[in-house]
Amino acid sequence: MSEEPEIITGLPYEVEVREHVPVEMGDGVSVSLKLWLPVGAGPVPAVLEAMPYRKDDVALSDDHVRMAYVAGHGYACARMDLRGSGNSEGVLLGEYHPQEQEDIAEVIGWLAAQTWCTGAVGMTGMSWSGCNTLHLAARRPPALKAAISVYSADDHYGNDIHYMGGAVLAFYLAVWGHVMLSFNARTPDPAVVGDAWRAMWLERLEANVPFSFERIGHQRRDAYWSRFSVRDDPGAIEVPMLVVGGWSDAYTDSALRLVRDLPGVRRGIIGPWGHTWPERAVPGPSIGFLQETVRWWDRWLKDVPNGVENEPLLRWFAQDTAEPRADLTSRGGRWYGTDEVPSPGAGSAWYLTEAGLDPVAPGDGRTVSHSSALTLGASAGSWLPYGTLTDLPTDQREDDALSLSFDSAVLAEDTIVFGEPVLDLVVSADRPVATVVARLCAVAPDGASSLVARGVLNLTHRDGHAAPEPLEPGREYRVRVPLSGVGERIPAGHRLRVALSTQYWPWIWPAPETPTLGVRLGEGSRLLLPTTVPDDAPVSFGPPRIAAPPPVSSLRAHEPEMTPGFDPESGRRTFRLVRDLNGDRVFPSGLRYADDERCDFSIHPDDPLSASVDLDRTIRIGRADWRTRIRVRTRMTSTATEFTLWSSVTAWEGDHEIFTRDYTHTTGRDHV
Structure with missing residues (x-):
């Protein structure tokens, strides 16, 4: 803890x-x-x-x-x-x-x-x-x-x-636009702003627009x-x-x-x-x-x-590889200091070979093919972990089994990874739009697979994000996939694993067609892993301290949960995230604030165009003699050529509906 x-x-x-x-x-x-x-x-x-x-x-x-x-x-x-x-x-x-x-x-x-x-x-x-x-x-x-x-x-x-x-973030682009549409629809407090509160609130409601509409256009x-x-x-x-x-x-x-x-x-x-x-x-x-x-x-x-x-220059925590659990509350490890922050890709090479991950450079190998299930990504966790019981990545084994995976030999000694790993690949695809998702995992002796770092590349962005170009089916390309920064001590007895996939739902919006990826094994496909032997100079911090908090009453603590679901009639698989970030609280001023939100990420395993994100949030703000409520709904879907976002805002003063508006925005898919 x-x-x-x-x-x-x-x-x-x-x-x-x-x-x-x-x-x-x-x-x-x-x-x-x-x-x-x-x-x-x-x-x-x-x-x-x-x-x-x-x-x-x-x-x-x-x-x-x-x-x-x-x-x-x-x-x-x-x-x-x-x-x-x-x-x-x-x-x-x-x-x-x-x-x-x-x-x-x-x-x-x-x-x-x-x-x-x-x-x-x-x-x-x-x-x-x-x-x-x-x-x-x-x-x-x-x-x-x-x-x-x-x-x-x-x-x-x-x-x-x-x-x-x-690649478009299914988990968070529409979600954050929905959050801010809700937040911007909230009322000011009459106890603070006086009789102007209703006019201020209506002004906000009238001017409110989904921020995601603008972002999806770029x-x-x-x-x-x-x-x-x-x-x-x-x-x-x-x-x-x-x-x-x-x-x-x-x-x-x-x-x-x-x-x-x-x-x-x-x-x-x-x-x-x-x-x-x-x-x-x-x-x-x-x-x-x-x-x-x-x-x-x-x-x-x-x-x-x-x-x-x-x-x-940088004080950093080398966290010990831990049991992969969404509700992990603390990590073992120790603090180090450094005056050098490695550049991405600095480090030793591990090559993707038929035998797995190998530190010895081989010659060119054969090309292996892979196409991922659209539902791969169940172990991803939240894109933005807030420290709730649903947030962190879970055991990666199920997603690893659905991926193209490469394991190293057992590590003979503890390995401290510090920096931003990079994966170089020689790849081809059979569709003009394809995404490669790379995960670096640490595999324990009992087989548990813990996520260490991950990265995504929309292959149409292989030469940069400013001018994407469609892939020529069957043509090989040399690409670089940056992985997220990491500071982790991987114990001796573990293995390294690189797992490649073409899908990562609900994080990444699927390409219009399900692609098959070709990966050429050998010298051109390698993981560049930044490892370090840190200086033992002590780095420490004082104990955590805060000032005394104000007296806030909690009528309902926030209780987030993320659960997978399956509808046998439609065949759709859904991840339901109940975020409930603010619970139900009463503040010293007497103001009561309650917040409920549900997020559904749904897809049919056979159809990339079936992907949808559905969001529903209700916020109640009031006092004993004054009540307001807003409900905001958002839906994101796509066709082969377009994205569509729809939102709806409805506001009530007491039981009287004072405002309602629907917003719809459709924009073309720009090589995504």
Whole structure:
């Protein structure tokens, strides 16, 4: 079990909380801030986080335990509801919209100008707010002096919720568009904004659009993605940047790149974690991350000579290969430090041969053929693990048996893999569109297969994601499949396994026709595996600590589950994910928030065009004398030439329906 954080009550400074602080933007729209101010500290630097996730209810506890801790160490902490979210005015126009960056830059300037601020501002955040932290660092507002970005994407085409290796992410593109359509339909709180709440809510409902409609229209890397992908110009970021990633998280490759490529002062931490803050991480072990953030701010916002710049460039956790379970809560292993982050593909070669994985280079071999079942992928787990009981990959044996697999001999000694493996392949296909999915597994003596890393390549993107070209059936191509970054100690007695497939449902949307892949064995098809013998210099962290949480009552804890199903009448197989991320809670203000969501990923084993994603979410927000409810449904399907997304939003005040709208968007399949 991951260690529970220690609750700290005796902070160096008493903390004053100021609720609902309005800040007017240049166009007259007012955004809402919450402030945590250290009493008696005099002018101090400010730290900002900006999100659309409702600071006054859903994110209230999570914000407070972190912000109050940092404020108690002598910082003015601010949490901003983005325009059109929570209790801020206006409408949220899109994910990472230019207006968002404008607003945040204005708030940074406002914070710097306050009498309780020294004029130095830091920016922090996880996921969405980790991304806009990168965006604002690249924008360079004068008062921004340092940043901390946790689980964020430097490349919103290649390492985000829409595409993977040029293939459409069935598990998450429509899902995330559905989530944000739901979130953007939520009401502000009348107890905060007053009588204007209904007009603000109707304004949001009228302006609300599914973000996925825009994203599915950009199936290749075009100029659209450059406006918010700092990977295109990492040199724009000059402020000291602490980057945090997790081996179980979806954004680890971005963390490795940022630590490797940013030109200025930067440091990185990568633990075994999923998409949860490192002081309360799953899988654990957790670390004293808030102590690390205070040290970072002390050095770069207060000029305290505490030596953080002398830390290793990257501190990383070598996790021990573990039993493959979806509900794993902690990983064994140890921390290391390094000043060198290997480039993708650096490492020793293991060749795909008729005998399996072989470290000795053979000559060219024969071509073997493989076509995967459309239902392969049952052991994949969630694309974005949040630390719930459904998230992590399970035993890979069933999917391995349905794949083209290559095993090594038994490892004679422990092997520590650190970096981003790459798979070079010589392949052909019998269809113009085909995808190759590669999984690297560690196979225990009892046969259990644990996922180590995976990667996807839409073969029409073999020469890059900007200009895909159809395959010429039967022609051989040399391709490179990047695998996800990993830090893992694989014990002696295990075997390495490379498993190749042409399907990966429900992660990857299937190609229009079921392809057969040809893989030429021998020297041209090899795994490049980055292994290391780490320096034994000790790396350690303090125990996890947080400030005391506010009194929030849970009427129903969130109870996610993911279950496979089969309909004997239609022959369809379905994965049902009940996410229920927020449960049913009552907040100190008296506001009650309840959230239910169901996701169905369904396909017929004989028909790639039968794939569908069906999503249904209901959110209830209210008090004893005031009730609102929204229901949002989304469906994604395809033909051989088009994708269709449909969504529906209905809103009620009490039992009275006040708004309903259907949205439908169809776009062509662009070599996917």
